[in-house]
Amino acid sequence: MNVISSPHAHGARSVGRVMLLVMLALVPATLAGFWRFGWPAAYLWLVTILSCVIAEAMATRVRRIDTGRALGDGSAVLTGWLLALSLPPWAPWWIGAVGGAFAIIITKHLFGGLGQNLFNPAMAARVMLLISFPVEMTQWLLPTPEALPGAIDALTITFGAGVPDAMSSASLLGHIKSEASKGVLLDQSLIGHWAAGSFSVGERQGSLGETSALLLLGGGLFLVLQRIITLRIPLAFLVGVAVPAAIASTVAPDNYLGPLAHVLSGGVMLAAFFIATDYVTSPSTPLGQWIFGLGCGLLTWIIRTWGAYPEGIAFAVMLMNATAPLIDQYTRPRIFGRGRDGRSLNPAESR
Amino acid sequence: MGSLSIPPLVRLTRLLNRWGVHPEGRKQLTADTDLALVPLPDRLVLPLSQHIGAPSRPVVKAGERVLRNQLIAEAQGAISAPIHAPTSGTILSIAEVPVPHISGLPGPAILLEPDGADEALPAVETDPFSLSGEEISRRVAQAGIVGMGGATFPSAVKLSLGQKTRIPTLILNGGECEPYLTCDDRLMRDRADQVIDGARIILHAMAGSEVLIGVENNKPEAIAALETAATGFPEIKVVAVPSRYPMGSEKQLIEWITRREIPAGGRPADIGVMVQNVGTAAAIHRAIRFGEPLTRRIVTVSGGAVRTPRNLEVRVGTPLSALLDFCGGLKENAARYVMGGPMMGLSVASLDIPVIKGSGGLLALLSEEVASQGKDDASSGPCIRCASCVGACPIGLMPLDMAALIKSGDLAASVDIGLKDCIGCGTCSYVCPSKIPLVHYFNHAKGELAAQDRAKVKQDAIKQLAEARTARMEQEAREKAEAAARRKAEREKAKADAAAKAAAKKAAAEQTPASEESPA
Numbered sequence: 001m002n003v004i005s006s007p008h009a010h011g012a013r014s015v016g017r018v019m020l021l022v023m024l025a026l027v028p029a030t031l032a033g034f035w036r037f038g039w040p041a042a043y044l045w046l047v048t049i050l051s052c053v054i055a056e057a058m059a060t061r062v063r064r065i066d067t068g069r070a071l072g073d074g075s076a077v078l079t080g081w082l083l084a085l086s087l088p089p090w091a092p093w094w095i096g097a098v099g100g101a102f103a104i105i106i107t108k109h110l111f112g113g114l115g116q117n118l119f120n121p122a123m124a125a126r127v128m129l130l131i132s133f134p135v136e137m138t139q140w141l142l143p144t145p146e147a148l149p150g151a152i153d154a155l156t157i158t159f160g161a162g163v164p165d166a167m168s169s170a171s172l173l174g175h176i177k178s179e180a181s182k183g184v185l186l187d188q189s190l191i192g193h194w195a196a197g198s199f200s201v202g203e204r205q206g207s208l209g210e211t212s213a214l215l216l217l218g219g220g221l222f223l224v225l226q227r228i229i230t231l232r233i234p235l236a237f238l239v240g241v242a243v244p245a246a247i248a249s250t251v252a253p254d255n256y257l258g259p260l261a262h263v264l265s266g267g268v269m270l271a272a273f274f275i276a277t278d279y280v281t282s283p284s285t286p287l288g289q290w291i292f293g294l295g296c297g298l299l300t301w302i303i304r305t306w307g308a309y310p311e312g313i314a315f316a317v318m319l320m321n322a323t324a325p326l327i328d329q330y331t332r333p334r335i336f337g338r339g340r341d342g343r344s345l346n347p348a349e350s351r
Numbered sequence: 352m353g354s355l356s357i358p359p360l361v362r363l364t365r366l367l368n369r370w371g372v373h374p375e376g377r378k379q380l381t382a383d384t385d386l387a388l389v390p391l392p393d394r395l396v397l398p399l400s401q402h403i404g405a406p407s408r409p410v411v412k413a414g415e416r417v418l419r420n421q422l423i424a425e426a427q428g429a430i431s432a433p434i435h436a437p438t439s440g441t442i443l444s445i446a447e448v449p450v451p452h453i454s455g456l457p458g459p460a461i462l463l464e465p466d467g468a469d470e471a472l473p474a475v476e477t478d479p480f481s482l483s484g485e486e487i488s489r490r491v492a493q494a495g496i497v498g499m500g501g502a503t504f505p506s507a508v509k510l511s512l513g514q515k516t517r518i519p520t521l522i523l524n525g526g527e528c529e530p531y532l533t534c535d536d537r538l539m540r541d542r543a544d545q546v547i548d549g550a551r552i553i554l555h556a557m558a559g560s561e562v563l564i565g566v567e568n569n570k571p572e573a574i575a576a577l578e579t580a581a582t583g584f585p586e587i588k589v590v591a592v593p594s595r596y597p598m599g600s601e602k603q604l605i606e607w608i609t610r611r612e613i614p615a616g617g618r619p620a621d622i623g624v625m626v627q628n629v630g631t632a633a634a635i636h637r638a639i640r641f642g643e644p645l646t647r648r649i650v651t652v653s654g655g656a657v658r659t660p661r662n663l664e665v666r667v668g669t670p671l672s673a674l675l676d677f678c679g680g681l682k683e684n685a686a687r688y689v690m691g692g693p694m695m696g697l698s699v700a701s702l703d704i705p706v707i708k709g710s711g712g713l714l715a716l717l718s719e720e721v722a723s724q725g726k727d728d729a730s731s732g733p734c735i736r737c738a739s740c741v742g743a744c745p746i747g748l749m750p751l752d753m754a755a756l757i758k759s760g761d762l763a764a765s766v767d768i769g770l771k772d773c774i775g776c777g778t779c780s781y782v783c784p785s786k787i788p789l790v791h792y793f794n795h796a797k798g799e800l801a802a803q804d805r806a807k808v809k810q811d812a813i814k815q816l817a818e819a820r821t822a823r824m825e826q827e828a829r830e831k832a833e834a835a836a837r838r839k840a841e842r843e844k845a846k847a848d849a850a851a852k853a854a855a856k857k858a859a860a861e862q863t864p865a866s867e868e869s870p871a
Contacts, residue, residue, distance in 0.1 A: 005791035007777035008714070009530065009693040010722035011374050012739065012784045015732055073732065115733040230742075284738035284751060286367070333368075333747035335769045336602060337615035345614040347621035 019074035021228055025219035026081060026274065032212040036143035037089035039154030041208045045084040047093045047158070051100025052080030059109040075114055079103050082122040082274060085209025086267055086314070087129070088139050093158050095136050099125040119321045120281045123314040130314070140171045140205035171205040172265045173310035176257060185254045190261075199264040210267035220273025229277040232286060233293040237272035238263055240297015248305070262301065271296070271313045281321040288324070288331035295320045361610060370745040371595040371603075372778050374530045374694065376569065381653045382533040384661035386541060389677050391465045394443065395668030396705035397423065397434055398450040398460040402497040403504045404430030409461055413444045419471035420644050423461055426492065432505045432708075433495040436463060437646035437666035439470040449701050451690050451710065460705070463668065475642040479552045484514045487556035487639060494638035495708075496645045499630030500524055500535075500599070501691055503709035506631055512618075513557030518625050521559050522608060523550055525566035525573065525629040526592065526599025529692025532712045534649040535629050537662045539566065539573035542633055543580035549632030550587060552639050557625060562587040564629070565604045569594040596694060597776040601626050603745050615772055630711075650706055652678045656685035656715035665706045671713050672702035685715035693721070694777045732785040740779035740789060746772050750779035750789045757796045762803075770796055 013021075034042045056076035060067040070076070080100050087095060103121035111117040130137045149157060170178065172193055179189035198204060200213045210216070223229045241262050248256035262268065267275075276282060276296045283292050296316050303312025334340055357365075399406040405428035417423055417436040424434040443462040450458040479487065492507030512518075523546065527535040539546060550562045564581075566574050568591040581587040592598055592607050601619065604626070606612050611622040619626050627635075630648065637643040646667050653660040658679035665674060671688070675681070689696040690704070691712055706713075740750035748769045756765040770793060779789040 004687065004698040005780075005788055005794065006689075006696055006698070007694045007781050007790065008687055008689045008696060008698060008716060008721045009374055010781060010786065011372060012782045012786075014786075015735055015784045018735075018737070018784055069732070075735075113733065115735045279735050279737040284736055284741050284749060286742070328749075328752075332749060332768065333741070335615065335748060335772050336606070336746040337612045337617065337772065344616055345612055347614050347617060 015073045015075070018228055019078050021226055022078055022223060022274070023074065023081060025222045026085070026209070027219075029209050029212050029215040029219055029270075030081070030085065032215050033085070033089065033208040036145050036203075036211065037141070037208060038145070038148030039151045040149070040157040041089035043154060043158040044087060044089065044091055044093065044096050045081070045208065048084035048087070048096035048100045049077055049080035051097040052076045052083070052104050055101045055104035059105050059113075063109065063113065065113065070114070073114070076104060079108070079121045082270075083125050085270060086122060086126050086207050086275075088137060088141075089208040090139065090141060090157055091136050092160075095129055095133060099129050102128050115280055117280055118325075119318050120275060120278050123275060123317045123321075126314045127318060130309070138174065140174070142205055143203060143211065171310065172199075172261070173304060177310040180255070186257065187254065194261055194265075196260050196264060199261070204265070206265070207267060207270075210270045213264045213269045216269035216273060220269070223273065223277075229273070230286075230289070232289040233277045233282060233296075234272040236290045236293025237276055237297040237300075238268070240294040240299075241268055241301050242297075244298060244301045256305065262304070266304070266311045267313050268300065271300075271317060275313070276317055276320070281317075281324060283324045283327045283331065285328055285331040285333060287333075288327040291327055291331065292320050292324060295323070357610075368747075370743060370747075370778075371597060372743055372781050373594070374596055374781065376594070377531045377653070378533050378536070378569070380531065380660040381651050381662055382536055382570075384537075386537060386649065386662050386664050387677075388664045389666070389669055389673055391438060391467065391469070391666070392669050392673040393464070394670075395437055395440075395463040395465065395666065396448055396450075396460050396670060396703075397437075397463060397668040398448075398458055398705065398707055399424055399434070400450070400452075400458060401434065401503060401667070401707040401709065402432040403502065404428065404432070406459065407431055407434050409445050411442045411461065413442050415442045416440070416466075417442060417463070419469055420642075420646065421472055422644075423463075426495075426505075430505055430508055432497050432507075433493065433644075434461070435495055435644035435646050437668055438463075438465045439468050440465040449704050451697055451699065451704050451707055453697060455700060477639060477642065479639045480555055482556075482639070484510075484556040484558060487552065488514065490639055490642075491556075491635055494634070494642075494644040496631060496634045496638055497708050498628055499634060499648060499709065499711075500628035501695070501709045501711055502601075503707075506627065506635065509625060509627070510553065510556050512620050513559070513625050516620055518557050518620055518623055519560045520609065520624045521550060521554050521557065521562045522605060522619075522624055522626045523562060523564040523629050523632055524599060524601065524604055524626055525564055525570070525577070526604050527570070528567060528594070528596045528599035529694050529696075529712070530596075531653045531714055532651045532692045533653075534651045534662055534711045536570045536573050537651075538633060538649050539570070539629055540576045543573075543576040545633040545636045546577065546629050547580040547584065547587060548640070549634070549636035550627075551584065552635055553625070553627060553632060554586065559625070560586065563608050564589045565592050565598075565608050566590070567592055567594040567598055597745055597774070597778065600745065600774055600776060602774065645708055648706070648708060648710070650674060650710055651712040652714075653712065654685065654689075654714040655717035655720050656681045656683045658682040667708055668705045670703050670705050671699070674706065674713050675702060675715065681715060683717060686718035687714075687716045687721050689714040689716060694781065695775065731783075731787045734785055734787060737784060739782040739784065743778045743782045745776060745778060746774060748773060750793075753796075754787060754789050754792045757792045762796050762800055765796060766800070770800075773797070 053076050057067050060070045083099050083103055103125035107119050107121040107124040108117045175193055176189050204211055220234055224231055242259035245259040245262040249258040283289050299316035299319055300312045303315055337345055407424035408427045409424045411423045418439045419436055421436045422433055423436050426433045441464050443464050445461050447457045448460050452458055488507045488510040496506045497503040525535055525539055554562055564577055574589055574591055577589045590608055602613050605624050613619055614621055634645050647664055650663050650665045652674050688699045690699050690710055691697055734751050753765045753770055773793045775790055777790045
């Protein structure tokens with residue numbers, strides 16, 4: 001006789017559906033990236049995702065896990081997608097290929113596969129690429145939708161020569177960091193480089209998917225409304241970046257970038273809503289999620305301000321990933337009928 | 352309606368900690384259908400275990416004729432409940448038959464063949480308020496009344512507890528948060544005065560001061576009916592609570608209404624509250640006013656596969672198949688039969704199983720209603736740590752971590768993070784995108800721990816016996832040795848005495864000749 005455990009109802013989306021909705025939320029920002037950076041960006045996106053999918057198929061085959069099911073849940077595609085969005089849009093194809101394979105094989109499967117990885121695969125891959133291939137990983141270009149190469153010419157960029165020197169330029173964060181090292185004050189170095197309006201719609205140098213802050217915000221809010229993520233991590237992340245930036249830039253405006261420039265530049269929006277909210281590598285407790293988000297934001301600001309790299313999100317997220325299990329352990333919710341210390345409530349007090 | 356004034360801080364905490372889920376209610380299938388009594392089946396099956404505690408002991412023999420309301424099995428032990436004949440007829444046998452049990456295994460039951468006369472014992476009417484609290488408890492115990500919400504804890508035990516410690520507040524549970532089920536809703540609408548009278552009797556028995564009836568706000572008709580019936584009784588308040596699963600869980604309902612939490616491992620009495628289901632209150636009303644034992648209850652027959660879902664009044668012991676037949680049978684193949692609600696109910700393989708005192712529902716569910724949850728373990732995927740279960744758990748547990756620990760065999764660690772606080776409501780499994788059967792893990796682990804505890808008790812007993820035996824044998828050996836030593840000493844003393852005597856004699860004999868031999 002077959003005894004089946006309750007409940008006899010189920011009310012959740014499947015994992016595959018969750019991943020699909022996250023991808024859907026990324027579509028507007030991704031399309032905007034393609035529009036601004038052209039065919040090379042689309043090729044890179046495709047190569048990165050393909051690399052992740054192939055790596056997932058190989059890893060699951062070797063580990064004797066159901067490959068069809070593993071690919072069906074869409075997690076590998078999403079990893080590739082997020083990694084692609086964090087790469088320089090005209091990076092050569094092998095950057096995406098190596099990064100995708102690293103993300104899936106090293107960061108995910110060597111740690112035990114879906115649900116077991118300590119670090120965010122996309123961020124770990126980005127850090128690996130940044131450290132190993134600093135030149136390819138810092139070639140930014142100003143988006144020029146009106147003067148982009150055609151589909152065929154673009155092939156020579158992605159699969160050949162890379163970014164022409166003439167088009168390469170520094171991102172805002174890189175620019176002010178190098179200017180600051182020359183002793184140029186912020187109000188000088190910002191001239192012609194920073195405008196909140198153009199930054200929020202993506203008219204700036206940056207990674208493929210990080211430039212359109214508003215579209216990313218929209219996608220993130222869509223996920224919140226769909227109850228796929230909560231506002232805890234994104235909000236804490238933004239606060240963690242913006243509050244110290246606001247304080248520092250008020251105290252010393254010549255040396256510190258303001259909160260709006262911080263929030264709108266680099267990958268803050270992408271990371272706050274799509275990267276740091278990764279289920280597997282963030283804490284599971286509500287309080288833990290607030291702490292995690294704040295930590296990501298604060299570390300991002302610290303690394304950007306005093307670190308050797310102009311952009312610090314990937315490092316910040318990875319550092320906080322490492323602390324997530326610990327955060328979980330110390331922020332467990334209070335159990336009903338027990339005090340914070342885990343001891344049973346004293347009836348005399350609650351009566 | 353009783354309005355609760357809630358301090359802003361409590362409001363904020365409740366906003367931040369929105370435990371529970373909102374499963375599709377599907378209550379509209381049956382909520383507005385009239386009650387009907389299911390005709391007598393060919394055979395009633397009355398399991399001896401219809402309650403929490405010791406099974407009852409039959410007091411009838413095969414072939415004996417019994418009348419409706421006659422005692423057929425008596426309570427056995429401190430926590431138990433008697434069983435009465437739901438109609439007149441002949442006892443066929445006492446046998447092992449399929450019964451509603453989580454194990455799916457058969458259990459002992461009294462089989463009764465109705466004679467159709469439905470002849471009852473003479474009814475005795477009593478004024479409840481002339482009785483003492485102890486007498487009311489005694490009569491409730493005699494009537495075999497158990498918690499009708501599904502927990503089936505003997506009600507008299509709760510009542511007696513109320514007489515031992517002062518409990519000011521009675522909460523009637525009209526939450527009925529399980530989807531599909533509308534039996535309590537129907538009862539509150541149709542028999543509100545019985546519920547209110549039952550509440551007054553319980554309050555009188557426990558010498559309490561207020562009754563709060565918690566009803567989910569998706570049952571406005573029930574709330575209105577209760578309010579009308581409670582007019583003139585200022586001690587009774589009807590309190591609308593949000594419709595959210597598992598609001599009908601005792602802990603959650605008490606907390607929501609009184610903002611007091613039952614301490615872990617404690618009882619409602621610890622915080623001055625007694626909780627009874629609305630159905631139990633109605634049963635107590637009948638038992639005390641008219642001397643009627645508990646032999647009937649309201650059952651919701653529902654689910655997408657049932658032709659005409661409705662609420663039925665059913666004699667305890669009626670096989671589920673009779674209920675389904677009365678509702679026109681199936682219109683589609685049922686993927687699963689469930690006794691109780693879909694969230695915590697029992698899946699049953701056979702419709703020969705009878706309705707018992709705690710059965711609130713019979714569901715015949717289509718496969719799209721049960722989704723694929725729990726169909727087979729292979730359909731569940733790896734945990735992606737989405738923490739949906741953490742947010743949904745009404746107790747504040749971390750089901751994902753508990754399940755991981757149980758999976759790795761570390762039951763002690765899962766207890767450390769709250770396994771024993773789990774109420775088994777199924778909310779975590781319901782929201783899991785990977786369809787991990789979390790509750791199944793927890794129930795398994797709890798069973799395993801209980802078995803370990805039992806084994807430990809047994810082992811300890813054996814160890815004690817062995818130790819006692821060793822001690823006894825040592826004692827015996829010691830006593831033997833002591834006795835031997837004593838005898839030896841006596842012998843030696845005697846010898847020495849004799850020697851001394853002999854010496855004295857000799858000495859005397861040396862002076863005067865011996866006349867006697869000294870004994871050896």
